[in-house]
Each structure stands twice: as structure tokens, then as C-alpha cells.
Amino acid sequence: MGITKTDLFTAEQNELAQLAKAFAHPARIAILQYLVKSKSCINGTLVQELGLAQATISQHLRELKDLGLIKGSIEGASISYCINSQKWDQVQGLFNGLFDQVNNSCSSDSCC
């Protein structure tokens, strides 16, 4: 019914799915990549960089912030966003854990 039955799955499966949603939209990937590129922790220059409306960017930033992937700090009238490298490490670990499960039990020709 449009609602995910989270109670059927493990906490880790739900967490991984939740974090994957952060990457499940090209705008959020673009935002993350831009934050990485311009290390200076840039703010709403993103509105110019991507072609989306300010409200839309703000919404994507909020999702990334809610998931903990980025942090925002007030800088006068504007706001500096940047990668939360601690959380990032955790995410990387979760994904690599999934990837390793496959790598370890499924070589190129052992499957099908």
C-alpha cells in the first residue's frame, strides 16, 4: 500500500536502504560531488550550479542532512554545507559490507 514494511527486515537492512535513498537521486549525487570538489564547503551556489529551484535544492540538502551525510553551519546570512566524513565512513563500510558478501561467495563463474 505504498508503505514499506520495515518490521519484516533487519535493522541493518533498513538502515542500508535508508542511506541508499540518499544516492537514489541524481541531484543529491550532484550536490555531494560538488561539495567534495569545492572543498570550501559551499552553500547555495548550488542553485546556480544545478538547474533546480532554490526550494528544491533546499529540500535535497535537508534530506542529506537528516541522513547525516552532510553538515550545515551558519555563516552570516548564508550557510556552509559540507560532507560529514564520519558518517561517510560508516556508509562506505555498510556498502562495502554488502559488496563483500557478494565478492566472497560469488566469483565470476560460480553463479548460474
Place this chain on the structure above:
Amino acid sequence: MGITKTDLFTAEQNELAQLAKAFAHPARIAILQYLVKSKSCINGTLVQELGLAQATISQHLRELKDLGLIKGSIEGASISYCINSQKWDQVQGLFNGLFDQVNNSCSSDSCC
């Protein structure tokens, strides 16, 4: 308006986002993990394993198959699904590419 503006982003950003959607639901993660665990390329035992209806499982399997992450081969009346390890390597590469971008330009204390 509920539709992603893919034309604003690069092909790689769109592809990564598309693939991330595969992981953006706990049921699909559970399916992938189960396929990995039971190397024997199991079929609709998944309906018992997860608590979801047959139609729902079938739908998730289709999405994973459309993205190329799994393959299905007819085995009499039932169907054997299994990981497509080739595609899996590619996905792993894409995600690691994103992770590395962060790792290389953003150490634990250089940000914010």
C-alpha cells in the same frame, strides 16, 4: 512535479542514482543477501523467507533484473534467480568511485 529532471545531470550521475534505487528498499537488499547466502540460486522460496506477498516479491525481482543486478533462468516450472556478478562488479566500481572522491579530498578534520 514528481518527475526527476534527468537532463540536468550527467549520464553517470543518473546511472548511479538509478542503481542506488536497487538498494533503496530493504526487501531488495534482503533478496540480494538471500541470493548470495544460498549460492544455489534459489527461486520463490523468497516468498516464505520474507513475509511479503508473491506478487510483491515478483515485482522486486523484476526491478533487480531490469537493472541487471540479477539473472533468472527457467528451471522447469520454477525459476532460478542469481546474482549477475559482472554487473555487480560495475556497480561496486561506480559506488567506490564516489566514495573515493570523498576520501581523497576530505579527511576527518579538513571539513568544516
Place this chain on the structure above:
DNA sequence: TTTTATCATCGTAATATTGCAATGTAATTA
């Protein structure tokens, strides 16, 4: 103080996703 700049939030419209019952299809079995 008034204006301007920078963001966040609200409200709304459009589209996407999730889930399942019902039904359809193909192979197996009785």
C-alpha cells in the same frame, strides 16, 4: 529602519513506489 540577500518551510500538483488480490500463463502431475 528599510531594503536586500540567503535559506527554510508550507502548500500544492504531478509522478513514482509499494503492496496485494485477482487473473493469466506455462510446465508438471494426477
Place this chain on the structure above:
DNA sequence: TAATTACATTGCAATATTACGATGATAAAA
């Protein structure tokens, strides 16, 4: 052949996501 088994597809209903205009809040500038 008729019944059964194993899935896929279809057709909803409910919820989630994406996008943006309008509005609000806050800080700097005039």
C-alpha cells in the same frame, strides 16, 4: 484432460517523492 504448481502481469489503493511558487525568518547593507 483436469488439476496443481510456480511465477508474471494487471489493476487498483495508499503512501512517498520530486518540484516549485509563495511566504517566513534572519542577518547584512543601505
